[in-house]
Amino acid sequence: MKNYSEITKKYLKFQKSRTLLSIIGIILSVTLITSVGTLAVSIRDKMIRETKQEYGDYHVAFNGISGNAANKVMNNFEVLNYGIISRENFAIINKTSEKEMSENRWAAxxxxxxxxxYDKNAMAMLKVEAKYGRLPENSREIALDQWILEYMENKPQIGSKIKLTVGKRINTENGKEIAVNTLGDVDWSAEERFQVEAEKEYTVVGFLENKGIFQSDAFIAKAITFDDYKSISDDKKYFLYLQMKSMNNIEMKAEKIAAGINISDVTSEKAGKLEAPNFGTNDFNIQYNNSLLSLYGKSIYEGVNSSMFWGFIIAFALIVICTIAIIYNSFNISVLERISQYGTLRCVGASEKQIRKIVYKEAFFLSAIGIPIGLSLGTLVMKFIFYIIGFLSLGSFYDIRMVISPLVIILSGILGVFTVFISAVGPANQAAKVSPLEAVKNSGSTKVEKIKKIKKSLFVKYIFGIEGQFANRNIRRNKTRFRITVFSMIISIVLYIVTSGIMGYAFKTGLAEVGKSYTYHFYNTYGFYDNQQSNGIDKSIYLNIKNFNSVEKSYPLYISDSTILLPTEKVTHKYYELRKDNFVVKEGNAYRIGGNSFVSYGDEGLEELKKNLSVGTTDKDVLNKEKGVVLVNTSKIYGEKGNSVVTDVTNYKVGDEIEIKIESAGDNKYKKVKIVGIADKSILTDKYNENAGLIMITTPEVYKDVTGKDNISHIFVVAKPEVSHTEITEYFKEMQRNNAAYGYTDNEKASKENKDTKMILSILLYGFIFVVAFIGCLNISNTISTNLILRIKEFAVLKAIGMTQEAIRKMILLEGLLYGLVSALYGTIIGTIVYYIVFKILAGVSEIPWTMPWKDIIVAAVSSILITAIWSLLSMRKVNFGIIADDLRKEN
Known part of the structure; x- marks a missing residue:
C-alpha cells in the first residue's frame, strides 16, 4: 500500500455487503430524483400537448376586431406569430319544422x-383536424362537422359540390346583426331571423374531428374554408390568435396593444373563471389561453403562478431530504462500524485531515458507481411505466410520451453528487474527531459520546419489566445513534403524509377529474330553463333505459332551484367573507339565499351518495319519514385571484331544519325539511354547488311533497364498458324524433378517460408512496441491524451477568417499538405541519377547507411501529446464537 488513502479501496473490497448496501442506497436515491423529475417533465409535456389540442396553441386572442385594427396588432413588436380567422357568413342547412318548434320552444x-x-397558422394553432378527408386549401373548398350531414338534404360526400344560401343572422329585438364574438358563434334564439345575401358553391373536402362532447340538439355546426388573407378588408371582423415573443406580463402587453388600437374600455372588467378569462366591449373581446399559460408558469393570475412554483419547490425539497437521509445513514453506519480502525490509524499518526480524506474518497468511489446506475435506472423505470400505460391505452394518459430532459439528467446527477458529499460531511468529521485511546479501548463500540446517567423510568419498568427499562435506557444513552434511526423514519412518515394529502387534495378539488363519471345524459331541453310538470321526461323512458342489457346503472334527476332562509348564526365566517355583498336581504333573523339546488337522484342515487356521506344516513325510509334531506354543505366560489374556493356554507348539523321555498312552485310559502345526513360532495354532475349555494338531496317522494311535482328532468346513464351501446343511442334518437324537446349528450369517451385516468393517477401516486416506504424500510433495516451488530459485546456482557436469551429478545423488540413510537410521534407532527404548508400554498390554485389527515396519520404511525418491530425481530437472528466468550472477543 503506497498511500494511506488506499485503505479505502481495501475496505470497500473486503466489506462487500456493506459496500453493496451503500451503493444500493445511492442508486435508489438518484433513481428517485431522476424518475420523479422525468415523470414531472413528461406529465407537463402531456398536459401542454393536451391543452393545445383542446384550447389551441396561442397565448391571447383578439376577437371581433376590424381590419384596420387587425393590421396594427399583427405588426406589433411583441407578436411572434399569428393566425387569422374571419366569419365568411352563416349558411342555412334546413328550416326547423313546425313540430320541432312547437315541441322545443328554444329551437332556432x-x-x-x-x-x-382560416389561414394555415390558425388551423395549426387551433389544432383543426379532419376526421375524414383533408382540410381546405383554397376558398372554394370546405370541411364540415360530420353530425350536420343528418340534416342536409343531399347527404354530400367527400368531393361533392354543395350550394349554400348564405347571409346574416339578425337580432329581432334591435334589427342588428348578431355580434361577432365567441358568444355569437354558439348561441341562438327562437326569435332571430335570417337575412339572405347570396348563394355560394363549395367542394366538400373533409369532415371535422369533433373535439367536444356530442350534443344532439345543437343548431349551429362548424364549417371552415381557407383564406390566405393577403389583403385585409376593413369591412370585415376578424379573430386574431397571437403567439407572443415572451409570455412574461402577457396581460399588460395585450392591454397595451388594445390601447394602441383605440379601444378605450377593454381593461375595465375581468372575468373570474380561470379557464377563459376575458374582458371587452360588446363587439370586441380579448381572451387569454390561461390553461396553457399556467402550465408555463405565466398565468395572468400571480397567485396561481406562485402556488405552482412553491408547491414544486417544496415537493422537490422533500425528495432531496429523503435522499440525503438514505445516504447519510449509509455513511454514518459505515463509520460507526470502523471507529476502532480509525482510532488505530490515529494511533499510528494519521491526522484528522487524512481521516476525512479517507471518508470523502470512499464517498467518491461509491458515487462514481451509484450515480450513473441511478440515472440509468430512473430513466429505464419511467420508460417501462410509460410503455405499460401506452400499451394498455389507459385514460387520457394513453398518448403520454417519455421526455428525457438533459436538464433533469444533469440536475439529478449534480444533486446526487451534492447529497453524497453533504451526507459524508457529518460521518467524516465524526471519524476525524475519534480519540485514539477511546476508540481502541471501545473496540468498535458506538459509544463515542459520554453516557450520561439516566433516571430510572418507573412507569416503563412497571409496564414492560426490567427489559423495558433497559430498552428505554439504550435508546436514550447514545443520542447520535438515536437521532440517526429516528430521523430516517421521520422522513419516510413525512413524505407519506404529504404525498397522500396532495393526492386527496387533487381528487377533492377536481384537479384530478378528467371527463365525466357517466356515459350518457338524456334530458328534456325545457328542464334546463324551467321545471314545469309538462316539461319532464316520461317515467316509462327511464324504466326502459334501466332495463337495457348494456346499462350498468341509471339515475333519474329531479331538480328545482330554491331559496332558503339561512339564520345568521348558521352562516360560516369564510362563506360570509366571500359573499358578504349577497347578505343584504333579511327576513327576520335570517338571510334569504338563492341559487340552491333541491334534487333527487332516485333510490339509485342514494346508494351512490353513501360513498360521500360524512355523517348521518341516506336511508330512504328515514328520509321519507322525517321529510329529510342529505345536505351537501360545500360550495365552490371563484375568487378574484383566479383560484377556486371550496368552502362550507353553513354550520348546520344533523337534526337541524331548513326553511326552503321552491322558485317554480307558484307560491311564496317556505316549507321545512330536516337534515338527516351531510355529504362531502354530490354525485354525477357538479360535485359542489357552483352558484355559491347548497345542494339538498332527497327521495322522489319528499321531492314531490315539497315541490308539488314528480317530473324527471334528466337521466344519467352509466353503460357497461364491455358491450355495445348501440341500443342506448338508437333509443335516444328515436325519442328525439318523437319529441324534439328531448336531447342527449354522448360522454362515452370522456367517461372512460375519467375512470382510467383516476386509476393511472392512483397507480403513479401510490407507486411513489411505495418507493418512499421501501426506502424508509431500507433505512430502518440498515440502522437497526447495524445497531444490533455493533452491540454484540454488550449483549454478551448481559448474558454473562445472567440475562436470558428471551429477556434480550424482549429488550430488542421493545427498543424497536420505542423507536417506532418516537418516530411516529415526531413524524406525524412534522408531516402534518409540512402538509399544512403545502396545502396553504396550493390554495392559490384551488382552496378547500382544511381537515386533519387523520387516516394518513394513523396509517403512518401504525406502519412505523409495525415495521420497526418486524425488523427488530428479523435482526435478532444475528445475535441469538453465539458463545459468550467468543462474542466478548469479537471485532466488528
Missing amino acids: PYRYLNIKG
Whole structure:
C-alpha cells in the first residue's frame, strides 16, 4: 500500500455487503430524483400537448376586431406569430319544422353552418383536424362537422359540390346583426331571423374531428374554408390568435396593444373563471389561453403562478431530504462500524485531515458507481411505466410520451453528487474527531459520546419489566445513534403524509377529474330553463333505459332551484367573507339565499351518495319519514385571484331544519325539511354547488311533497364498458324524433378517460408512496441491524451477568417499538405541519377547507411501529446464537 488513502479501496473490497448496501442506497436515491423529475417533465409535456389540442396553441386572442385594427396588432413588436380567422357568413342547412318548434320552444328557426375562413397558422394553432378527408386549401373548398350531414338534404360526400344560401343572422329585438364574438358563434334564439345575401358553391373536402362532447340538439355546426388573407378588408371582423415573443406580463402587453388600437374600455372588467378569462366591449373581446399559460408558469393570475412554483419547490425539497437521509445513514453506519480502525490509524499518526480524506474518497468511489446506475435506472423505470400505460391505452394518459430532459439528467446527477458529499460531511468529521485511546479501548463500540446517567423510568419498568427499562435506557444513552434511526423514519412518515394529502387534495378539488363519471345524459331541453310538470321526461323512458342489457346503472334527476332562509348564526365566517355583498336581504333573523339546488337522484342515487356521506344516513325510509334531506354543505366560489374556493356554507348539523321555498312552485310559502345526513360532495354532475349555494338531496317522494311535482328532468346513464351501446343511442334518437324537446349528450369517451385516468393517477401516486416506504424500510433495516451488530459485546456482557436469551429478545423488540413510537410521534407532527404548508400554498390554485389527515396519520404511525418491530425481530437472528466468550472477543 503506497498511500494511506488506499485503505479505502481495501475496505470497500473486503466489506462487500456493506459496500453493496451503500451503493444500493445511492442508486435508489438518484433513481428517485431522476424518475420523479422525468415523470414531472413528461406529465407537463402531456398536459401542454393536451391543452393545445383542446384550447389551441396561442397565448391571447383578439376577437371581433376590424381590419384596420387587425393590421396594427399583427405588426406589433411583441407578436411572434399569428393566425387569422374571419366569419365568411352563416349558411342555412334546413328550416326547423313546425313540430320541432312547437315541441322545443328554444329551437332556432334554422340549422346553420357557421362558415369561417382560416389561414394555415390558425388551423395549426387551433389544432383543426379532419376526421375524414383533408382540410381546405383554397376558398372554394370546405370541411364540415360530420353530425350536420343528418340534416342536409343531399347527404354530400367527400368531393361533392354543395350550394349554400348564405347571409346574416339578425337580432329581432334591435334589427342588428348578431355580434361577432365567441358568444355569437354558439348561441341562438327562437326569435332571430335570417337575412339572405347570396348563394355560394363549395367542394366538400373533409369532415371535422369533433373535439367536444356530442350534443344532439345543437343548431349551429362548424364549417371552415381557407383564406390566405393577403389583403385585409376593413369591412370585415376578424379573430386574431397571437403567439407572443415572451409570455412574461402577457396581460399588460395585450392591454397595451388594445390601447394602441383605440379601444378605450377593454381593461375595465375581468372575468373570474380561470379557464377563459376575458374582458371587452360588446363587439370586441380579448381572451387569454390561461390553461396553457399556467402550465408555463405565466398565468395572468400571480397567485396561481406562485402556488405552482412553491408547491414544486417544496415537493422537490422533500425528495432531496429523503435522499440525503438514505445516504447519510449509509455513511454514518459505515463509520460507526470502523471507529476502532480509525482510532488505530490515529494511533499510528494519521491526522484528522487524512481521516476525512479517507471518508470523502470512499464517498467518491461509491458515487462514481451509484450515480450513473441511478440515472440509468430512473430513466429505464419511467420508460417501462410509460410503455405499460401506452400499451394498455389507459385514460387520457394513453398518448403520454417519455421526455428525457438533459436538464433533469444533469440536475439529478449534480444533486446526487451534492447529497453524497453533504451526507459524508457529518460521518467524516465524526471519524476525524475519534480519540485514539477511546476508540481502541471501545473496540468498535458506538459509544463515542459520554453516557450520561439516566433516571430510572418507573412507569416503563412497571409496564414492560426490567427489559423495558433497559430498552428505554439504550435508546436514550447514545443520542447520535438515536437521532440517526429516528430521523430516517421521520422522513419516510413525512413524505407519506404529504404525498397522500396532495393526492386527496387533487381528487377533492377536481384537479384530478378528467371527463365525466357517466356515459350518457338524456334530458328534456325545457328542464334546463324551467321545471314545469309538462316539461319532464316520461317515467316509462327511464324504466326502459334501466332495463337495457348494456346499462350498468341509471339515475333519474329531479331538480328545482330554491331559496332558503339561512339564520345568521348558521352562516360560516369564510362563506360570509366571500359573499358578504349577497347578505343584504333579511327576513327576520335570517338571510334569504338563492341559487340552491333541491334534487333527487332516485333510490339509485342514494346508494351512490353513501360513498360521500360524512355523517348521518341516506336511508330512504328515514328520509321519507322525517321529510329529510342529505345536505351537501360545500360550495365552490371563484375568487378574484383566479383560484377556486371550496368552502362550507353553513354550520348546520344533523337534526337541524331548513326553511326552503321552491322558485317554480307558484307560491311564496317556505316549507321545512330536516337534515338527516351531510355529504362531502354530490354525485354525477357538479360535485359542489357552483352558484355559491347548497345542494339538498332527497327521495322522489319528499321531492314531490315539497315541490308539488314528480317530473324527471334528466337521466344519467352509466353503460357497461364491455358491450355495445348501440341500443342506448338508437333509443335516444328515436325519442328525439318523437319529441324534439328531448336531447342527449354522448360522454362515452370522456367517461372512460375519467375512470382510467383516476386509476393511472392512483397507480403513479401510490407507486411513489411505495418507493418512499421501501426506502424508509431500507433505512430502518440498515440502522437497526447495524445497531444490533455493533452491540454484540454488550449483549454478551448481559448474558454473562445472567440475562436470558428471551429477556434480550424482549429488550430488542421493545427498543424497536420505542423507536417506532418516537418516530411516529415526531413524524406525524412534522408531516402534518409540512402538509399544512403545502396545502396553504396550493390554495392559490384551488382552496378547500382544511381537515386533519387523520387516516394518513394513523396509517403512518401504525406502519412505523409495525415495521420497526418486524425488523427488530428479523435482526435478532444475528445475535441469538453465539458463545459468550467468543462474542466478548469479537471485532466488528
